[in-house]
Amino acid sequence: MIKTLHGRLTAIVVALFALSSVLALLLTSSTTRAYAEEERQRLNASLAADLASYLKQEKLIPVTNANMEEGMEEIKRLMTVNPSIDVYLLDGKGRIVSSSTALDDLDREAVALEPIDRYLQPSPRLPLKGDDPRGGDPQVFSASRFRGGIVYVVLGRTEGTLVDALAGSYALRAAAAMFGGVALFSIFSGGYIFWALTLRMRKLVAKVDGLSTELAGTGTGEAPHGCDEIDGLDHAFDSMAMRLRSLVEALQQADTERRDLVANVTHDLRTPIAGLRGYLETLLMRGEALDPAERKDHLETATRQIDRLSGLIDGLLELARLDSARLELHPEPFVAAELAQDVLQEFRLRAKEKGVELRLKTDDGDTMIEADIGLIQRALANLVENALRHTPSGGWIEMAATREPGVVRLSVGDSGKGIAPEDLEQVFERGVRIEDAKGGGAGLGLAIVRRIVELHGAEIRVQSEVGVGSRFCLFFPVRA
Template identity: 30%
Template sequence: MFRFISSFYSKLMLAVVVCFILAGGLLLGLAHQSSQQYQNEIEQKLHLQLAEHLVYESQLFKDGELDPKAIKQAFHSMMILGPSFEFYILDTAGKVVTYSADPSKIKRRQLDLKPIRDFIDGSRAMPIIGDDPRSPSRSKIFSVAEIREGNSLKGYLYIIIGGEIYDSVAELLQSSHIMKLSMLGLLFILGFSLLVVFLIFGLLTKPLRRLAKDIDQFQHVGLEQTANIAEHWQNNSHDEVQKLGAAFSDMATTIKGQYQKVKDTDQLRRELISYVSHDLRTPLASLQGYLETWQLKHRDLSPEEGEQLIKVALSSARKTSSLVEQLFELAHLDSDQATINEESVAIAELAQDVIQKLELAAQKKQVVMSVEPQDPSLVACADIQRIERVFTNLLENSIRHCSEGDEIKVTIDQAEQGNKLAITVSDTGTGIPADDLPHIFDAHYRAANRAKDKSSHGGLGLAIAKRIVQLHRSSISVESTLGEGTRFCFTLDKPM
């Protein structure tokens, strides 16, 4: 129960209910007071000249004294007007001299003359409330007129409009069935209005409750199991809660991405340590072994044998150096600091330069390499050193998996997108098994065809090529058929 009340929606609803109750009570009180004031004003204006008319019709004073007979006759005439009027004769000081009411019910003998004078002068807006002789504190509307004998003021005829009988009838009406139905109707209207407000507030606060649920899920479930919350929110909405939800969604996605990146980086670090220790162990062991052999036996070895040991040790040292360079290069390319310096590059000429650099290795395996077309006008926007590295890695990979009589070809075409060049490096070599194709760009992965590859390499060339192509806002793909050959394809932007 406390948890329900502590929610924002419940607090909002509770505040609305309290406001409705206070506003309803205030409106009821104000309506009752206004209705009473309006009724008093109408009643008083309707009977404005009642006392003056009765004074005019009756001669209440005779020879300077009240005439009991005339007063009795006047009261009798006044009672004909109805039981809701009470009649009092006051002296000039406001003291009650005589009256038409039951003497036992008179509680006040002295009345305030200020309301009476205001009524006679017409100096105040109606309704004007005066003292009620039947109560020591109650006030009521009245009609009053001066009683004169000649030019001498003898007193006042003071008529209470809505006397005790009128009050009794009013109290009876207030407790009647109609009044009860009216109150029930008013309560029903208030209840229905509250229900409508609840529904409206429920709809308005629904995005806020959803946001609270998403935040709670993000906080307790964990980054790895957090559901996709972006679909709930619209960044282009004018609703503040929608904007807040979209901002939270973007923040959660960013944090999750950064978290995954940290995990991947940590996993890559672990793999890198494992690969480095594994890949460096063989050439370093070979280097150490041949150097120790030369150190121990160089005096007993012929110059040719000693030179052979040094040659093998030097080869192992070069392999170790190349592997370390590749490891550092891949680590740099995978970091956020990796950048490219783009310029206009004649792709066909660059590919031809790389082919010439690798020509000796291709000739040893009797493999033919070519570029088509050899058109210097084929220009791309690229980092020349990085793209040269891509061509080198792809061509070296093709040479390793080709044998005598195979062909390697670099093809440059217009891509389907008008502002790009499509580049293909294909060979007719051993091909790649279908199960290995999804993994060949992973660092240190070696496909099943590695058994035919007698050269030593770290398995980083294709991973480096993929990352460089990604830095050029493109991607590299591979197609291969076992025993028939392999095709690597990527695109580069043309200069603007």
């Protein structure tokens, strides 16, 4: 099947030229045959009259029983001069009385008089065809009336197909060759012109596909089978429009998330700032009246508020850095189980102070992955810190690094409060806080974890049950 537009246009032109050439040859053959018949009838217009005059002179007409046989022999003798004609003597009603052909060989016993009457009128419109007593299609003839009858001469037969006509006519062969040459020239020149005309369309398709690639990072995909340039452009445009719509929706979603994040962060920033201001104003106004223990308590509280502000700002900066298009990953191979042990070691002192048990679970499988070790460490630290914040004293936090078919799984589980099922879908959204499960915080930690996982082409899942605990699982493809 022809896929390109210029190929299809060329095929249409070829078909049209082939059809028009055949029609032209048929028309030429038909008109040539009609012209030949017209000229033959015109040139032999007096033939029947001359035969009638000769037969009358020889007293062979009118036909009688006495001269019938002699007349037939004379007609056969005359036919030796022009054997392509057939001569018939008709009575006044068109019945065949005598013939140059044996009467038993004829298919007709009579000839229609209407064409003869039209032929004998002054200035008849030629060619005129009458019945052929030997059967077949009507043929041109010459006719002349005499007293009591008609001399009717069939002027040869025009038969055969177009192929026969081409074989027997140099003019038709020359016309066919001319049509063929014109058709070939038109095919090649038309094909080149169509190719040149559709070149700009092909360039436009390439530009649209290139723009879609820039927008989506991938091309528009392969066009459906049998598509030409117009179908390809339509496919590329639809793909680009779909991608633009998804980008607009993503931008709108990002703008909504940004607004929500700003509102939540503004609230979270205002709280420590208000507390910090209150304690500092108290120190300024009543600093001399406070004993050293109270001043120390106020300063420690202010320091905690500063730390909280610093954590919020660091989270915002970290999230902005991860969202930046200029961020470059530095992947390197490392053993996930060893990294998990290092992360847990950072939190052992805090966990001991809170009365939370830290556990590490590994297996004998190969947990080698290739990723940015700094970002993965940050993600695991966020998960452990989140679990430590919401796990009560006497509880436990477990980090696991195990090998599964095709992936390495890193997970952080706890025996905390858990997350309600209706809140699981939005737990990774920026600025979203599940108060029953998480308490304070700006809701940036899990958003940072999800972004780090996405940057590595990995997958994150969460399992949780209220009152039992939660488990966050990260799945990294096995290093080839």
